[in-house]
Amino acid sequence: MPDLDQYIQDSKAAIDQALMESLPPAGSSRVADAMRYSVEAGGKRLRPLLCLATAQVLGAEQKTVIDVACALEMVHTYSLMHDDLPAMDDSDLRRGKASCHAVFGEAMAILAGDALLTLAFEIISVYGQEEQQATKAVRIAYELAAAAGVKGMIGGQELDLLAEGKNLTLVEVEEIAARKTGALFSAAVRCGALAAGAGQSELEVLSNFAHLTGKAYQIVDDLLDSKATAAELGKPVSADLKKAKATLPALLGAEAAQARADQLYRQATKELQKLITDAGLLQLLAHRLIYRDK
Amino acid sequence: MPDLDQYIQDSKAAIDQALMESLPPAGSSRVADAMRYSVEAGGKRLRPLLCLATAQVLGAEQKTVIDVACALEMVHTYSLMHDDLPAMDDSDLRRGKASCHAVFGEAMAILAGDALLTLAFEIISVYGQEEQQATKAVRIAYELAAAAGVKGMIGGQELDLLAEGKNLTLVEVEEIAARKTGALFSAAVRCGALAAGAGQSELEVLSNFAHLTGKAYQIVDDLLDSKATAAELGKPVSADLKKAKATLPALLGAEAAQARADQLYRQATKELQKLITDAGLLQLLAHRLIYRDK
Numbered sequence: 001m002p003d004l005d006q007y008i009q010d011s012k013a014a015i016d017q018a019l020m021e022s023l024p025p026a027g028s029s030r031v032a033d034a035m036r037y038s039v040e041a042g043g044k045r046l047r048p049l050l051c052l053a054t055a056q057v058l059g060a061e062q063k064t065v066i067d068v069a070c071a072l073e074m075v076h077t078y079s080l081m082h083d084d085l086p087a088m089d090d091s092d093l094r095r096g097k098a099s100c101h102a103v104f105g106e107a108m109a110i111l112a113g114d115a116l117l118t119l120a121f122e123i124i125s126v127y128g129q130e131e132q133q134a135t136k137a138v139r140i141a142y143e144l145a146a147a148a149g150v151k152g153m154i155g156g157q158e159l160d161l162l163a164e165g166k167n168l169t170l171v172e173v174e175e176i177a178a179r180k181t182g183a184l185f186s187a188a189v190r191c192g193a194l195a196a197g198a199g200q201s202e203l204e205v206l207s208n209f210a211h212l213t214g215k216a217y218q219i220v221d222d223l224l225d226s227k228a229t230a231a232e233l234g235k236p237v238s239a240d241l242k243k244a245k246a247t248l249p250a251l252l253g254a255e256a257a258q259a260r261a262d263q264l265y266r267q268a269t270k271e272l273q274k275l276i277t278d279a280g281l282l283q284l285l286a287h288r289l290i291y292r293d294k
Numbered sequence: 295m296p297d298l299d300q301y302i303q304d305s306k307a308a309i310d311q312a313l314m315e316s317l318p319p320a321g322s323s324r325v326a327d328a329m330r331y332s333v334e335a336g337g338k339r340l341r342p343l344l345c346l347a348t349a350q351v352l353g354a355e356q357k358t359v360i361d362v363a364c365a366l367e368m369v370h371t372y373s374l375m376h377d378d379l380p381a382m383d384d385s386d387l388r389r390g391k392a393s394c395h396a397v398f399g400e401a402m403a404i405l406a407g408d409a410l411l412t413l414a415f416e417i418i419s420v421y422g423q424e425e426q427q428a429t430k431a432v433r434i435a436y437e438l439a440a441a442a443g444v445k446g447m448i449g450g451q452e453l454d455l456l457a458e459g460k461n462l463t464l465v466e467v468e469e470i471a472a473r474k475t476g477a478l479f480s481a482a483v484r485c486g487a488l489a490a491g492a493g494q495s496e497l498e499v500l501s502n503f504a505h506l507t508g509k510a511y512q513i514v515d516d517l518l519d520s521k522a523t524a525a526e527l528g529k530p531v532s533a534d535l536k537k538a539k540a541t542l543p544a545l546l547g548a549e550a551a552q553a554r555a556d557q558l559y560r561q562a563t564k565e566l567q568k569l570i571t572d573a574g575l576l577q578l579l580a581h582r583l584i585y586r587d588k
């Protein structure tokens with residue numbers, strides 16, 4: 001197994017290259033430039049990384065999964081672009097850079113988001129036209145659509161919008177996280193598994209792993225956000241706190257939240273041990289996601 | 295062949311029922327209600343009708359194509375919802391009813407549009423999981439995505455937004471119409487053909503038919519719009535004219551525009567004669583679309 005840092009670096013480079021090749025050419029239209037801007041704005045490429053790592057653990061070659069990985073990142077990026085819009089979370093910043101609508105205007109940000117969502121499915125349909133891949137493609141498209149739709153991300157964003165300023169219960173906070181973040185997180189692993197030809201039992205184990213890891217990831221994200229707020233003086237409090245959005249650490253306290261993340265990581269690890277193949281890469285990746293400091 | 299009026303009435307009833315069954319239940323969420331509101335607001339269901347009629351001409355049973363027809367209507371409806379948004383065409387009315395964002399607010403209209411686009415691909419992916427349908431499904435998904443994407447509807451909407459207040463040439467006007475309306479019109483016929491198992495030569499003939507019919511339909515739409523404006527005193531001038539959007543009738547004059555629509559209809563009819571099967575239903579439908587008075 002390769003060194004994790006090297007693996008992440010190489011995979012990110014492959015993902016970035018494939019993304020840029022899949023997007024409409026720079027300068028071909030304003031929508032194209034808006035799409036490229038938001039995809040290039042980057043981020044950690046966690047979903048495509050999870051997809052590629054899952055496929056690798058199951059023995060698939062990277063080049064047979066890279067398109068699926070790109071589709072996941074496009075769905076993720078579209079959701080950020082639309083969530084940032086003035087009518088939604090009204091955020092002019094995304095990862096320290098101006099958000100898409102702040103640069104290209106609202107109309108172009110709406111259209112470019114729509115275009116990324118559409119392109120994700122176009123890529124999967126092209127992937128499915130390769131020999132013997134149609135059956136995989138329709139299952140992958142289903143995973144993507146279900147994770148992105150009203151039972152997944154869109155429903156989560158709705159709950160999030162409706163929750164502003166309200167006191168949420170722990171159950172409600174977890175429901176929002178499961179739909180906003182967890183659904184596409186799990187889809188990333190499941191799509192990687194499907195592309196690699198996983199059987200039903202492997203798929204179930206990997207789904208459980210993804211579900212547990214996604215929950216832990218969200219808790220750690222909220223923990224880091226709340227710490228950053230306290231530590232970096234002079235910086236406005238985080239967007240979530242400002243809008244009084246409840247998080248699990250805010251409800252349980254930092255210590256209990258961290259304990260919960262630890263427990264979820266241990267459970268996720270246990271799931272991986274049920275696989276016949278060596279899932280060390282996925283375990284290392286989960287560890288990196290959960291025990292990070294930024 | 296059945297009476298055309300009866301055919302349209304029966305097919306619309308089947309389409310409406312399938313659409314309502316495919317959408318998330320009323321009252322299940324605000325996004326669900328916004329989706330149902332816009333789909334129920336209706337319209338002529340032209341794209342699903344074209345899809346079903348094409349499949350029928352090729353001998354396929356309606357029940358094997360109805361899901362594909364629904365997906366087309368969902369993509370069409372999502373595009374209207376997003377086009378109507380304040381940041382885009384800023385229209386509070388759609389077919390005489392309040393537009394989605396006027397009723398549910400901008401955030402819900404954005405999300406509900408996203409959800410309809412996503413659901414369209416979910417439906418195709420479920421359709422593709424039926425026995426022997428995966429190969430058809432990936433081709434249908436590709437048609438939908440390509441028609442909806444930057445080379446189709448989204449690109450057309452961008453050009454339309456950028457064209458406001460400018461003097462367009464005939465070529466530019468036709469380019470916008472081809473992408474905004476023509477692309478999904480053609481996809482409707484092609485998806486119906488693919489679902490019915492059309493061969494390459496049938497697909498080409500039907501694509502030509504759809505392309506010609508779509509162009510004529512757009513001209514007639516613009517003609518009716520300009521006539522309505524003159525006739526109905528006291529009503530504000532049409533949205534297109536108010537924003538000084540160029541149309542083919544405005545550039546060529548009503549008489550030349552009608553002559554062009556007539557010619558396109560004759561060409562479309564000629565294409566159909568190349569089919570071995572009886573395409574009388576499609577010819578009647580095209581005639582109805584082009585020689586209508588409202």
